[in-house]
Amino acid sequence: MQPLQIVVIGGGAAGFFGAIACANANPYARVILLEASRQPLAKVRISGGGRCNVTHACFEPAALVANYPRGGKALRGAFSRFQAKDTISWFANHGVPLKKEADGRMFPVTDSSETIVQCLMNAAEDNGVELRTGTPVVSVKRLPQNTQNSHFDSAQCTTLETQNSALSTQHSALKTQFEVYLKSGETLKCDRLLLATGSNPIGYKIAQEFGHQIEPPAPSLFTFNIADPSLRALSGVSMNPVRLRLSVPQQPALEQIGPLLITHWGVSGPAVLKLSAWGARMLYDNRYQATLTINWLPDLSQEEVREKIVAVKNEWGRKAIALHRGIDLPHRLWQYLINRVDINTELRWAEIPNKTLNQLVQEISQGKYLINGKGAFKEEFVTCGGVSLKEVNFKTMESKLTTDLYFAGEILDIDGITGGFNFQSAWTTAYLAGLAMAEN
Numbered sequence: 001m002q003p004l005q006i007v008v009i010g011g012g013a014a015g016f017f018g019a020i021a022c023a024n025a026n027p028y029a030r031v032i033l034l035e036a037s038r039q040p041l042a043k044v045r046i047s048g049g050g051r052c053n054v055t056h057a058c059f060e061p062a063a064l065v066a067n068y069p070r071g072g073k074a075l076r077g078a079f080s081r082f083q084a085k086d087t088i089s090w091f092a093n094h095g096v097p098l099k100k101e102a103d104g105r106m107f108p109v110t111d112s113s114e115t116i117v118q119c120l121m122n123a124a125e126d127n128g129v130e131l132r133t134g135t136p137v138v139s140v141k142r143l144p145q146n147t148q149n150s151h152f153d154s155a156q157c158t159t160l161e162t163q164n165s166a167l168s169t170q171h172s173a174l175k176t177q178f179e180v181y182l183k184s185g186e187t188l189k190c191d192r193l194l195l196a197t198g199s200n201p202i203g204y205k206i207a208q209e210f211g212h213q214i215e216p217p218a219p220s221l222f223t224f225n226i227a228d229p230s231l232r233a234l235s236g237v238s239m240n241p242v243r244l245r246l247s248v249p250q251q252p253a254l255e256q257i258g259p260l261l262i263t264h265w266g267v268s269g270p271a272v273l274k275l276s277a278w279g280a281r282m283l284y285d286n287r288y289q290a291t292l293t294i295n296w297l298p299d300l301s302q303e304e305v306r307e308k309i310v311a312v313k314n315e316w317g318r319k320a321i322a323l324h325r326g327i328d329l330p331h332r333l334w335q336y337l338i339n340r341v342d343i344n345t346e347l348r349w350a351e352i353p354n355k356t357l358n359q360l361v362q363e364i365s366q367g368k369y370l371i372n373g374k375g376a377f378k379e380e381f382v383t384c385g386g387v388s389l390k391e392v393n394f395k396t397m398e399s400k401l402t403t404d405l406y407f408a409g410e411i412l413d414i415d416g417i418t419g420g421f422n423f424q425s426a427w428t429t430a431y432l433a434g435l436a437m438a439e440n
Helices: 013-025 042-050 061-067 072-081 084-093 113-126 154-163 165-172 201-209 270-278 280-285 302-315 331-340 354-366 421-438
Strands: 005-009 030-034 098-100 105-108 130-132 137-142 178-182 187-190 192-195 214-220 224-226 238-247 254-262 266-268 289-295 367-374 382-387 405-407
Touching (some): 005 178, 013 030, 013 113, 042 113, 084 105, 084 421, 105 113, 113 130, 137 201, 192 201, 192 421, 214 280, 254 270, 270 280, 331 354, 405 421
Parallel strands (some): 005 030, 192 405
Antiparallel strands (some): 137 178, 224 266, 224 367, 238 254, 238 289, 289 367
């Protein structure tokens, strides 16, 4: 009897985790992990600024799925079988304890992504995974039914099927085989195949050839470009919290609250990144042209802001408005905001009419900024879009269209907000795929 032949395409987080889970669950299986580049786990190495945000300290599946703009519903059941606490336990059992930071993000206690890389590399080696780097895949074909090889020859199968119905069932479940064609010219045959290629086009191409629909890929988790030199001059100024509202024509507006950072190209920070994730498809379709409304003081109502402004005017009427702001805003941001409503910074409070003050209140509470493009968020490379989730069984991560074809990680139409959620969906889907592929 030949061992079960498994091929995993993609040497990233999902590919490694799936290969390890499979090899660990079935020590007799031959698991080959193919990575196109010379260096596997490249994204793990650079994630989290080189610290690797492994997961998030959110241990209720219902709460966890709320952090996924796409894929949350499908992940609900999957997280009941493998979630953040399981990830923490897995790494701890492999000698890598994780620590929680104030915002819930979890990192290795070493604060080094290399710790995670070495852990996965060692676990793969210890479980007998055959890692082949510098091995691009060009295509995959399914073997015709009448020429494929199974784990038993025909005579063996006939005998076994008459003796043992369980083995008969096993044999019928192993009818699908694949040929994996490598760029080198070599061909690998396997019984089960895991696509964990991330957003690489080769993964989409293979999935489409097996009949899968690909939701159009689009960037997620990015910053906003705002063509306002005066705003950009405030680079480095931050506010926490602000309330953001993102709107494009003929679409429901999206809101997010949290920290914001002004940059030399526009705005960034957690609130912006979360908004970009939820609005990824909307922004892509609108060519990254949108209106961003910023409430710089969301803890105060607009009337409360007005009351504070009027109180400052009454108390400091003889003082210059640029120097006596009376509300909790950074000095440079305050000067910028009064310039936006054309208030001369040398004017005294008493010289400013109430109509102009009302405009200032409006600017503080509902200032509008035109987004004219997206920036980068170099710590994350996340794509929304991918294999349609309705075509995948989330109990096993197996294709509903092709037996013995599995998916894990970012190749699926799943993406999370920043904070360790994208890695968690990779660990979960890969683990479930690995266990399913290991079954005889």
